[in-house]
Amino acid sequence: MTHCIGRRTALGLAGAALAAPALRAQGTAPLRIIVPFAAGGSTDAVARLASPGLTQRLGQPVVVENRSGAAGAIGTEAVAKAAPDGLTWLLTFDSHAVLPALLPNLSFNLMRDLDPVMLIGGAPYVIATRPDRPYRTLADLVVAAKARPEAVSYGSTGNGTIGHLTMMLLQSRTGTRMPHIAYRGGGLAVNDTIAGHVEVMIGSAALLAPHIAGGTLRAIAQFGPARLPALAQVQAAEEAGFAGLQAEAWWGVFAPAGTPAPLVARMNAALRESLSEERARRQMEEAQQARLVLSDPPALQAFLERQVEVWGGVVRANGIRAD
Incomplete structure (x- = not known):
């Protein structure tokens, strides 16, 4: 975590002077939001819910691209290996945190090759x-x-x-x-x-x-x-005496490692505004039963590290492998 935040801080300092040229260079080139699952699932729905607001706020076309397979690893790898130019983003699901334990031969590193952008929320x-x-x-x-x-x-x-x-x-x-x-x-x-x-x-x-x-x-x-x-009438597991036993479906946005901090901040702000609109918020709360978080990048990083630790430990303790 320290290494990743340090890299983003350094990029923020070095990239501040480059921010305006970088944003101008993008022009109206389309932004790709890669969803590493098939169309029709909740992750795809969240990406398509956010995309009109992002197009409006960023002034660029936003294309949702479904690249499914290997429990989300195929689409995630595509983003991890993409150029860090602010044109490629990953919107993924809770299984993201299990990838390193479930698929130990991944060709990318979850922590080193992706930078956090936003924890959207959980259900x-x-x-x-x-x-x-x-x-x-x-x-x-x-x-x-x-x-x-x-x-x-x-x-x-x-x-x-x-x-x-x-x-x-x-x-x-x-x-x-x-x-x-x-x-x-x-x-x-x-x-x-x-x-x-x-x-x-x-x-x-x-x-x-x-x-x-x-x-x-x-x-x-x-x-x-x-x-x-x-x-409201159904107990949470913690209320039933299982302290610390929480499990939520969640949606998060990541960028290729090294994406300049001003571009990450720009996307974070556009996502927050888009998903805070009444229609989008109601859709998330009703259709996805989601508790919106709309976090900053460090909060997503800390959250992901906890998820990797908890669920990776369960995978390893039980010798679980992907189907």
């Missing part, structure tokens, strides 16, 4: 079940899992995802063993939970909220720092 992971299942709280689930080892199954949106790792952490803290069913997408996991093929599932609040509101699923726990307004 808690939620455990949900069919309404006819007996689990109403996290304690109920733990008691059942202890009483019937290997019998209380759970689904997640994929092996090595933050949802999967949250359940692994929960099991290690409670001495339980719950079979894991990894799905290649949230919709499949939801369908099988509703059908009763798995006992519970874990997914982001954005994924599960419509089904909870519609009565086809019941939430039994949420993992944010506080209760979501939409799930």
Whole structure:
């Protein structure tokens, strides 16, 4: 962290005099926001929500480019190896923090090759079940899992995802063993939970909220720092006695390492203004169930380091590898 901040500080000092020429040199060249996942997911939705406001404020066309594959590593690598000229940016998801542990042979270094721009916000992971299942709280689930080892199954949106790792952490803290069913997408996991093929599932609040509101699923726990307004009756894990057990889907923006500080500051300000607009804020809070943060670059760096430490530790402790 010190090394990265030091580099950005040095760039800020050295680049201050170059700021105006650098911005003029960009002219109306399009900015690329690379989303390292397929179109249609939450990360893609956030990028496309922000892009009109960015175009307006930056005076340049903004193109959202989906480059999916390898749990987000392919698109992330493209940004890590791009020129640090302010024309290429990464908007990514919580799995970003797991990449070094999940894919140890990455051709780039998460900390050295990318500079932080903004933590946009987060939405808690939620455990949900069919309404006819007996689990109403996290304690109920733990008691059942202890009483019937290997019998209380759970689904997640994929092996090595933050949802999967949250359940692994929960099991290690409670001495339980719950079979894991990894799905290649949230919709499949939801369908099988509703059908009763798995006992519970874990997914982001954005994924599960419509089904909870519609009565086809019941939430039994949420993992944010506080209760979501939409799930005001559902305990957070910390309230249930699991201190420090937080897990949020989150969205962050990064730049190629060495991007001049004035360009990073310009993008940060444009993002903050764009996502603070009433329409965009409402969309984030309602469609994504997000708690907006809109941080500065150092706050994202500190947040990322904590995420890498926590979830990387879970991956290594359990020998988890990408599918």
